[in-house]
Amino acid sequence: MPSSPKPSVLIAFGGNALNVPQMDHPHQNEEFIIARKSMEKLVTLIENGYEKIILTHGNGPQVGQIFLQQELTKNDFPRQITLDVCVADSQGRIGYILQNVFDNVCAERGINKKSFAVITQVIVDAHDPAFKKPSKPIGLFYSEKDANLIKKTRDWIMKEDAGRGYRRVVPSPIPLDIVEKKIFQKFLDLGFIAIGAGGGGIPVIREDNGALKGVEAVIDKDKASALLANEVGINTLVMLTEVDFAYLNFKSPEQKPIANASVEKMEVYLQEGHFLEGSMKPKVEAAVKFLKAGGKKAIIANLHSLVPAVEGKTGTQILPDD
Numbered sequence: 417m418p419s420s421p422k423p424s425v426l427i428a429f430g431g432n433a434l435n436v437p438q439m440d441h442p443h444q445n446e447e448f449i450i451a452r453k454s455m456e457k458l459v460t461l462i463e464n465g466y467e468k469i470i471l472t473h474g475n476g477p478q479v480g481q482i483f484l485q486q487e488l489t490k491n492d493f494p495r496q497i498t499l500d501v502c503v504a505d506s507q508g509r510i511g512y513i514l515q516n517v518f519d520n521v522c523a524e525r526g527i528n529k530k531s532f533a534v535i536t537q538v539i540v541d542a543h544d545p546a547f548k549k550p551s552k553p554i555g556l557f558y559s560e561k562d563a564n565l566i567k568k569t570r571d572w573i574m575k576e577d578a579g580r581g582y583r584r585v586v587p588s589p590i591p592l593d594i595v596e597k598k599i600f601q602k603f604l605d606l607g608f609i610a611i612g613a614g615g616g617g618i619p620v621i622r623e624d625n626g627a628l629k630g631v632e633a634v635i636d637k638d639k640a641s642a643l644l645a646n647e648v649g650i651n652t653l654v655m656l657t658e659v660d661f662a663y664l665n666f667k668s669p670e671q672k673p674i675a676n677a678s679v680e681k682m683e684v685y686l687q688e689g690h691f692l693e694g695s696m697k698p699k700v701e702a703a704v705k706f707l708k709a710g711g712k713k714a715i716i717a718n719l720h721s722l723v724p725a726v727e728g729k730t731g732t733q734i735l736p737d738d
Contacts, residue, residue: 423651423712424468424604425461425726428641429454429719430657451517457722458609459521462529464723468604470650471514471531472641475506475615479634480555480584482506499586500618500630507535507614514611531609537595537628538617538635538643544589552588552634553694557581578695579667587633589619591640595628597647604648616640636698642706642714651712654726655699656719662700662732664690674732679707682734707736 458471482502486493497505511533518531546552550573558566563574563582572584594600594617603610616635620628638655645653661673664685674685682700691697696716703714717731725731 422464422466424470424649425466425652425654426470426472426641426645426648426650427458427722428638428653428655429471429473430637447513448517451513452521454719454722455514455518455521457720458518459525459527459529460723461726462522462527462609463525464727466726467607468650469609470600470604470644470648471609471611472613472637472644473510473514473611473615474637475503475510476554476583476634477556478506478510479503479615484556498630499632499634500620503615503618503634504535507533507612507618510614511535511611518609518611529607529609531611532603534596534599534603534610534612536612536614536617536644537620538591538613538640539593539595539622539628540589540591540619540631540633540635542621542631544587546587546589547631547633550585550587551575551693552586552636553577553583554586554634555584557583578692588636589631589633591617591635591643594640594644594647595620597644600644600648613637613640613644636702638699638702639705642702642709642711645706645711646709649710652715652726653703653706653711653713654715654717654722655702656717656722656725657696657699658719659696660718660721660730662691662696662716666690666692666696676733676735678735678737679704680737703734707734712736 479502515531515533522529557580560582566572567574574582575585577583600610616637617640619631619633619635621631623629642653664672682704686700691700699716706714714734715725715731717725721730
């Protein structure tokens with residue numbers, strides 16, 4: 417008997433998974449080398465029978481670098497690029513790299529599969545309270561000393577990020593609708609791997625006359641990924657990060673990995689404060705929302721464990737309530 421078809425999957429890569437480590441003279445090729453490590457695992461999933469896949473990605477480090485480049489060259493190039501356009505810039509750059517590397521890996525393995533990167537706009541509410549209370553960390557990590565200097569010289573809001581250093585924070589409104597959702601669905605129907613919603617999508621508001629207008633904000637990548645997965649009818653949402661599981665009592669002597677849990681149990685853990693803002697909390701919130709809106713499974717796992725995580729062998733596996 418033929419095997420049953422594999423579930424559709426949306427895989428959300430973090431921005432750091434594609435970021436070149438700081439070095440004296442990094443070469444552009446490093447970005448392709450790092451992307452290849454992730455795309456090889458993605459192609460292995462296809463070899464294992466997974467056909468309908470959407471790939472989303474973060475862009476925090478990349479957007480931070482764009483702003484840093486602007487700051488360092490402001491005397492020679494005084495034109496400042498708004499945050500929505502910075503997100504679009506990073507989508508194009510990262511989307512091209514992922515598309516190029518994925519297609520090349522498929523060709524090397526004799527797989528007839530192509531990808532297509534979609535510049536993605538995401539509608540937010542102009543009156544979202546997030547605009548009055550910036551909270552989303554983006555960009556590079558800084559020491560406390562450097563962060564204090566940046567606050568004085570660049571007028572950025574800087575906050576400590578999950579024990580990893582200080583980062584710039586910007587408004588993070590709730591994503592309401594994916595403008596290009598029908599395009600994603602069309603590409604899946606045509607057999608493409610769709611790449612998009614980079615950095616959570618380009619934040620736009622819909623004006624009274626129906627026009628879309630970009631705004632200065634960054635949408636949480638995992639929440640936008642969950643929304644896209646729901647709107648396109650994806651079965652499984654996979655959020656890849658730097659740790660193997662979501663943990664209870666993270667970084668304490670009582671730290672404990674969460675291997676399997678229901679939505680109800682994860683909501684209890686959220687209320688108990690087990691997950692850090694700007695780190696694991698948005699991922700758990702995205703998983704809960706995805707499953708409550710009809711998703712079949714949400715997974716939080718290590719970047720390097722994509723294949724076993726999708727197959728249920730590792731990572732935090734979250735299922736809808738019975």
